[in-house]
Amino acid sequence: MKRQSFFLARGRFWVGMLPWAWMLLFFALPFALILKVSLSTPELAIPPYVPPFVMEPGAVLPHLRPDLASYRRLHDELLALGTSGADLQYLSAWGNSLLLAALTTLLCLLIGYPFAYHIARSREAARNTLLMLVMLPFWTSFLLRVYxxxxxxxxSELGLVNRLLLAAGLVDAPLQLLYNAGAVLVGMVYSYLPFMVLPLYANLVKLDQRLLEAAADLGARPWTTFLRVTLPLSRRGIVAGSMLVFIPAVGEFVIPDLLGGGDVLMIGRKIWDDFGPNQDWPMAAAVAVTMVLVLIAPIVLLHRHGRNAEEEQ
Structure with a gap:
């Protein structure tokens, strides 16, 4: 009996270590490398890296001296905020990213909640079909969907939307629908909508129907029942869906680059420019590190909110 309990405890230990090993291998180590690059100079940050043993005897290893120039540049932009004529390219990209990510999350919630609610209240056969339709876009390449x-x-007149508007007589000339923030927002909402629908569905399908029946028996109208019963009980799904949409939307690169045509500057494009044409790897790494640290705060707050909501229930 003791031997069985010992192997059971060991098995639980190793199973519990798997997610920690995954986080260490695919998050902690890459993040440590990016942090090291952000504290280097452009000459030392770009590989191939010079091993210490091939350097001249007695030479001070320059890559062991942290260089905070990239972080100072971000700090100087923050101090210059509100100053006329200041070069705020990184803060501007951050602002665009946060704004578009917040709008994407809000629109995905407004569109996805009724859809998830309808799926959760559908019959079993129809529910499976609707879920398949939600996941159907994942069967094709993300890049092809953006194209x-x-x-x-x-x-131009060749665009399907403009062609329909012209045929219906709603416009006299083709509209500028591409290469602007509106096109980027449409593409991001379309791409991230399933990430909002699926967590909401998983939460709403487990909702106890007896609570809704009790509210109706007490004279509550359907809208009152939704606001006072259904919506509060679905907070965990809202929080999970919002996290799954907002966090990747902040660092989105492909959609702004293709649908925005370079006119909609987001932080993902700035990081790409610094890693690519500008060859300023420390600056790109510093922006990436800052982005991770800034995004950790809402994750912790949302996690605490979800835990408090669970305790209240």
Missing amino acids: AWMVLLDS
């Missing part, structure tokens, strides 16, 4: 939106939103 498809470029065809739909083409600003």
